[in-house]
Amino acid sequence: MSKIVILTDSCCDLPKETVEELGIKVLPFTLTVGGKSFLEMYDKSTQEFYKLLEETDEIPKHSQIPPITFEEAYKELFEQGYTDIISVSLNSQGSGTYNNSIMAKNDFFDNNPQAKDKLRIFNLDSKCYTLFYGYPVMEAAKKIKRGADVEEIIAYLEDWFNVCAVYAVPFTLKYAKKSGRISAAKAFAGELLGLKPVILFADGTTETIDKIRGEKNIVPKFVEIIEKNMTPQTPYILLHGRDDTVAKEVEKELVKKTGRKSEMMGNIGAVVTSNIGPDLVAIVIRRKNK
DSSP: OOOEEEEEEGGGOOOHHHHHHHTOEEEOOEEEETTEEEEBTTTBOHHHHHHHHHTOSSOOEEEOOOHHHHHHHHHHHHHTTOSEEEEEESOTTTOSHHHHHHHHHHHHHHHOGGGTTTOEEEEEEOSSOTHHHHHHHHHHHHHHHTTOOHHHHHHHHHHHHHHEEEEEEESOSHHHHHHTSSOHHHHHHHHHHTEEEEEEEETTEEEEEEEEESGGGHHHHHHHHHHHHBOTTOOOEEEESSOOHHHHHHHHHHHHHHSOOOSEEEEOOHHHHHHHOSOEEEEEEEBTTO
């Protein structure tokens, strides 16, 4: 009889209570700021991290999860009797973590030959960040509890990763400039003109697809972009930083237009915040053209 478990990393941005309730195994990223290191999700809450950002001009540094950490996790799960591990990692184009998960699989089976006919490890590249893969990981864990087989769960996850996308609007370019995600010149020009970029995260890539002039235009313009690109009557997930006001306004407008509330509304965590800042609105949708 199969025994399936989901293994992922802390950039999934799922609440700790959800992870514990559904039996999802989460490997944390280590972040360093002000000479001090902490484990995302376990050592600091997201709100505590936002406060830490306010108190420093330094951009927190985060390192990829090393192969040995994955190998130790595989061994622990094997010893707990799991027959199938579905390992889901953040975008392989933005971190070496996914490649490390594969390297660790090879090392694990080399070091534990007795596991070769008893354990299967499936490594999936989410091609994105935060609740883009956190939400389907949560739903996949629910499928496990309902008795779904591993092939059904992997098909569900791969479909989501291939079809969905994140659209995000950071309210300040300060963090993207500091982290090198955009040039200082572009950030300066954008701030001078009061422009907010609309950033598309999908298929492992990041692209600025539009710009919104002025804060009062964020909600109507963002909703317009979402409607244009979202498959009608499909679930969506809203994301926000330390303030959820704009996310709630976006949801209110989408309910008027689509009749659907968001499936989930959550905070972006420390890894993503380090690169885009703690003030933004974002949405995960199923794209029409996919």
